[in-house]
Amino acid sequence: RHWMVPFERMQDFVGRESVLQELMERVPPHTDKYNCQRTAIIGLGGVGKTRIALEVAYRIHKADPECSVFWVPAVDRTTFEQAYRGIGQKLQLDGATDDKTDIISLVKAALSYEDSGRWLLVVDNADDPELMFGKKQADHSVTGPFLARCLPSSPKGSVLFTTQNYQVAVGLGAQKLDVMSMETVEAQKLLENNLYSQLIGDAESTMRLLDKLANLPLAIRQASAYMKNNGTMTTKYLEIYESDNEEMIYLLSREFEDLGRYDNIKNPIAMTWLISFRQILGTNPLAADYLRFMSFLTAQDIPQSLLPPEGRARTIEAIGTLKAYRFITERENSGSYDIHRLVQVSAQCWLKEREEWGVWATKALQWLALAFPSPKYENRDVWIRYLPHTQYILECQKDTNDDEAKRNLLLNVGKSFYIMGRYREAEQMYRQSLELREKVLGKEHPDTLESMNNLGVAFYSMEKNEEAEKMHRQTLELRENVLGKEHPDTLESMNNLGLVLHSMRKYEEAEQMYRQSLELREKVLGKEHPDTLTSMNNLGVAFYSMEKNEEAEKMHRQTLELREKVLGKEHPDTLTSLNSLGVVFNIVGKYEEAEPMYRQTLELREKVLGKEHPDTLKSMNNLGVMFYNLEKYEEAEKMHRQTLELREKVLGKEHPYTLKSMNNLGVMFYNLEKYKEAEKMHRQSLELREKVLGKEHPDTLESMNNLELVLKRLGESNKL
Structure with missing residues (x-):
């Protein structure tokens, strides 16, 4: 069976026996032979929900070695999908290694079959109701990733959730188990397990310290790590803890409102982390820099390649420091790290207290703008991993002082969304990029015109043809005036205007635009340049729309041959030509030739682009039409x-x-x-x-x- 749990068993785990006993009665897959078990551990952040779930996983694994155990973080859609991809690869499912595969449906289906055997799926940090159930719109419709629908169900399976949100647990239809702070005896035992006995002071100060830490396991472990690393006794730690002024405590605690406040004491987790932040800044400034940088990224799967580069030895030491304080955990064999979300919030509070928040938000934005590659099909493995981090900083960190970095990042994120077929999100990014570029660079700057062109392309892809035509006409005119009639960017606008005219069934105007762009692209770029081949394909489409079928077939055969040669047989543009040739065959009634072409296009688009990409859906539609014709x-x-x-x-x-x-x-x-x-x-x-x-x-x-x-x-x- 399979074991996919990212953490080792915690040797310092203590207490919680009543909670564990109840969970061991509810969670094992064989508890109800007719239904898939669903159980939710609910509690405050830092109360130890994840460690309890981890202990349950190990106990079930020991009691039933034939039961597979999988672990999925539900922080956002991207991390959820990445975890599912790991499960798919572990299960050796066909297509699991292809990042365009609909991995969620694949894994859900595989685990829903009873012959998959007994399994436990731990869904950690299922806190966001919109992520789990979708976002309600003004018209009462619901949009979103609906992760709750992505969960497998089998009488031989069991799903264990950890969540801070009671409503999420209710919506998931799970049996609920509330977890409170530790009993004082348990908290004391946890402290003793994590600290040398000579560092534990008198009983009164120790009890006072545990009371200040609210008996929360995360706060106790963090305090123990600080004391152990620095040889500090509990009495000294308590003195440091109680010496800070109320204003600083308020500043650090105020972002924890949703996690609960306490009478007469301040948020213990924030206080513990503030002390550790200061220590790290003094002993390893690079580790402090990495911590500050990570506080502006998403919490899950931060690639080391995304961190600002330093010497290898210094980087290892800095990462080691953060791992020692348990602020980050390293993902096995992935070269990436997770940072606790509350650490991020506390780090940002720390930056605000030091009046450095705006400086570091800008630094993070600038580095991401440099690190994020210009997105293309060929380098998708890189930018897909960076994308959630860029989204986070663009959405959450508004107060940055580098408009150039922001507008460039907006543009590249928009391009990424467009390549993925997420046109509405691409439009949002393009609009923001255009607004910034117009404001800073002026309406006729080439970069501004690039953003105008991209926004027009997004309009076209969403069939907003009137807006697209207006945008492309304006862009074409400005590019002709600023760059000249034969500049590649001008020819791009010419081609894109042709696309919109064709979509509006103005075929003669579209044909004229395509012919002109093709002629000039052949002259300026050469006959085998990818942009030239795009114009060839589009002219072929115009031909068959105007019932010039022989010319269309000839053009598409030629384009397909050249694209296979220049781009390769699986490039998305090559698949467009393959599809276009199939359309011509369908139009002229060569159904027996069109059907295999449509099938091949669909198969390759599913492989290359994914099952839900708009181009893949076009192929599905075309194949459906072909079945009708037959x-x-x-x-x-x-x-x-x-x-x-x-x-x-x-x-x-x-x-x-x-x-x-x-x-x-x-x-x-x-x-x-x-x-x-x-x-x-x-x-x-x-x-x-x-x-x-x-x-x-x-x-x-x-x-x-x-x-x-x-x-x-x-x-x-x-x-x-």
């Missing part, structure tokens, strides 16, 4: 159902592509003589197309015509 209606229905469901999730319910899938599914119902279902689907698509596209749009008229056909079959033509 009169394989049941297969077509299944494919269109899947595509509609995924497009609603990824693009939203009102995106034109989603409405296309809705219409296509209605057509399948009609051909399968499911007329009532067809009527419902076409009414819905007609209503939404009228709202989104307008009553005169060709797609709206298509829905109206399809609804008429259904109503005629039902003998209800008067109900249109």
